Amino acid sequence: MSTRRPALLDLDPAVVRRARRLARTAGKPVVDLAKAHTTVSVERATLRLAGLxxxxxxxxxxxxxxVDAVRSGxxxxxGVTTPVWDALRRGEAPDLLTLAQKASSGGVAFRLPEGRDLTASRKAARSAVAKGIRAVDAQRRTRERMVAKIGDAPRTPWIYLIVATGDIHEDIPQAQAAAREGADVIAVIRSTGQSLLDFVPEGATREGYAGTYATQENFRLMRAALDETSRELGRYVRLTNYASGLCMPEIAALAGLERLDMMLNDSMYGILxxxxxxxxxxVDQRFSRQxxxxxxxxxNTGEDNYLTTADAVESANTVxxxxLLNEYFAKEAGLEDWQLGLGHAFEINPDLPDSFRMELAHALLARQLFPDAPLKWMPPTKHMTGDVFRGYLLDGFFNLVGAMTGxxxxxxxxxxxxxxxPxxxxRxxxxxxVRYVMEAAGGLTEDFHPPRDGFIQTRAxxxxxxxxxxxxxxxxxxSTRGTAHPQPLLAAIADGTFGAMKRPPTQGKGLDGVVVKADGYDNPATTLLEEGATR
Structure with a gap:
């Protein structure tokens, strides 16, 4: 996807470099922390890649x-794979599924092998997980072939539309209709509360609240339907879901296996x-991004959410x-600029004087800081009042900023x-x-140049x-602590720096699923993903 170059803001390159350097300094201790831990969801995702x-x-x-059986042993x-493949090699079960079934009733004695048994078990585990990685690679090649053969969205920005009925079989015709009306990306919103489930539901689902459950079968069904519509329309229609919550790594793995094209995956949304x-x-995020x-x-990252709980003017800097943190974490995990759908939003109170000019400044700032990233621009929600005429006008202004800032x-x-x-x-x-604004004003990126040292440049x-x-x-x-902290970003999150939410590292859902890695920890999925990070 190409992004049009925006009008320049005459930002000081030294200030931009300093911003990225500070983000790296803040983020690196968190990466080190992630490398030193695993979680139950990372281990489950590895087994899913192995075919379970x-x-x-x-x-x-x-x-x-x-995973629970190995953890209790x-x-x-x-890592989960060494004891599992050791059990398979010892003849505890003929295959991975049967082993899991026996383990669920306490019928398997797991151990940590040594010597030649350890080497052989790890080799067998790597071979099994590599099949899943090859399947992900094959899906990536399929996407590339389809885009080359069918065609791609004819313009930027890509038009992103949400579908969410709770029933996958109702979502499909709605998604296909949206694509026929001009949507380039279909996002299937997850059922409310799924992010707090420490398991991934199974099969095609027909009951969800304010969304549809993210399952492998639902992914497969929607991808197949949109492939059919892509061929009909002569352009590849992309599919989005959510790699977030307690099962972030598993959903990321399923998305790779079923050829989803975008995933909501923010560094701090689940925390806040x-x-x-x-x-x-x-920990889960680093694996999922790999x-x-x-x-x-x-x-797609979720900076827009900060502005639903904090003021969009006063807290613009937190976005x-x-x-910058999302960019650092993403690139450290192997993502490239074209994969960084960094988020921001049109959420300033429209009753404020110069609100539109400030929105322009904020959008231009994001566009200039990340010129090669396909930024995800979010519409007004916080100040929608139920007046549909006013709301339609606000959405038009939002679309106009998107057109002007690329x-x-x-x-x-x-x-x-x-x-x-809706x-x-x-819809x-x-x-x-959207179509009217983009067709009438889509070329404004070429013409719009804010005056030097004017309101927009100064605000940015x-x-x-x-x-x-x-x-x-x-x-x-x-800020408030006065003494050095080994994890300054975690301390800032605990202090409520982002979104006015205070989240200490010693609390929160899923903490009991975090495990400190021992010397000799092995995860073939992580090894294979890191080996291929620079494809």
Whole structure:
């Protein structure tokens, strides 16, 4: 995907370099922390890549049973795969599924092998997991062939539309209709609360609240339907879901196996807005982003959410700080610029004087800081009042900023936001709004140049300066603590720096699923993904 170059803001290159350097300084201790830990979800994702799927009669996945059995035996400190393939080599079961079934009833004695048994078990595990990595590679090649053969979206930004009925079989025709009306990306919103489930539901689902469950079968069904529509329309229609929550690594693996194209995958969203333990989140996130890098998946980050709980003017710098951190974490995991759908949003109170000019400044700042990233531009939601006429106008202004600043991925705003779940007719009107603005004003990126040292340039520089100051404060650890902290970013999250949410690293959901790696820890998925990070 190409991004059009924006009008320049005359930012000081030294300030930009300092911002990235500080983000790296803040982020590196977190990466080191992630490398020193594993989680139950990372280990389950590895088993999924090795081919283990399915669930028992109560819906508990076999990967959960097998990981829990190993954890209660030799533990996960050395990784789940070594004890599992040792058991297979010892003849405890003829295959991985049968082993998981026996283990679920306590019928397998796991151990940590030594010597030649250790070497052989690890070799067998690597061979099994490598098949899953090759399947992810094959899906990436399939996407590339389809785009080359069928064609791609004819313009940027890509038009991103949400579908979410709770029933995958209802989602499919709605998604196909949206694509026919001009949507380039279909996002299937997850059922409310799925991010807090420590297992991935199984099979095609027909009951979800305010969304549809993310399952491998639902991924497969929607991808097949959109492939059919892509051939019909002569352009590849992309599919999005959510690699977040307690099963982030597993959902990332399933997305790679079923050829999803984008995944919501923010560095701090689950911590701040779902109260998931920070260490669990950062460990899971690094693995999931390694999978996305290998699969050729574009990530979408969630900076827009900060502005739903904090003021969009006063806290604009926190969005920029989060974008810089997301960029660092993503690139460290192997993602490239074209895969960084960094988020930001049109959330300033429209009653404020110069609100539109400030929105322009913020959007231009993001566009200039990340010129090669397909930024994901989010529509107004916080200040939608139920007045559909006012809402439609606000969405038009949002679309206009997107046109003027060359955003890469534009989520379609709904005039019925905060009133009802949108009808198909609402989506059609919203798409008409986007089409009109893009056709009438899509070339404004070539013409729009804010005056030197005018309001827009001054505001953008102010936000960048405040972002640098905040990063410096985080790294220096001088905000409220006054003493050095080994994990300054975790301390800042605990202090409520982002989204006004205080989340200490010793609390939060999923902490009990975090495991410190022992010397000799082995995970063939991580090894294979890191070997292929520079494809």
């Amino acid at each position: 799927g399915g669930a028992d009669h109560e819906g508990t996945p076999w990967v959960n049973h097998l 030799p533990g996960l400190e050395h 807005f779902r109260d998931i333990n920070p260490i669990r989140t950062f 999978v996305h890098a290998r699969a050729g998946i574009i990530i 920029t700080v989060s974008q 955003q890469g991925i534009l989520l379609v705003g709904m005039m019925t936001e905060a009133v009802v779940t 009808w198909l007719s609402d 059609d009107l919203a798409l008409q709004n 520089r102010q936000v960048l300066s405040e972002a640098v100051d905040l990063l410096d404060e985080i790294v220096s650890d001088t």
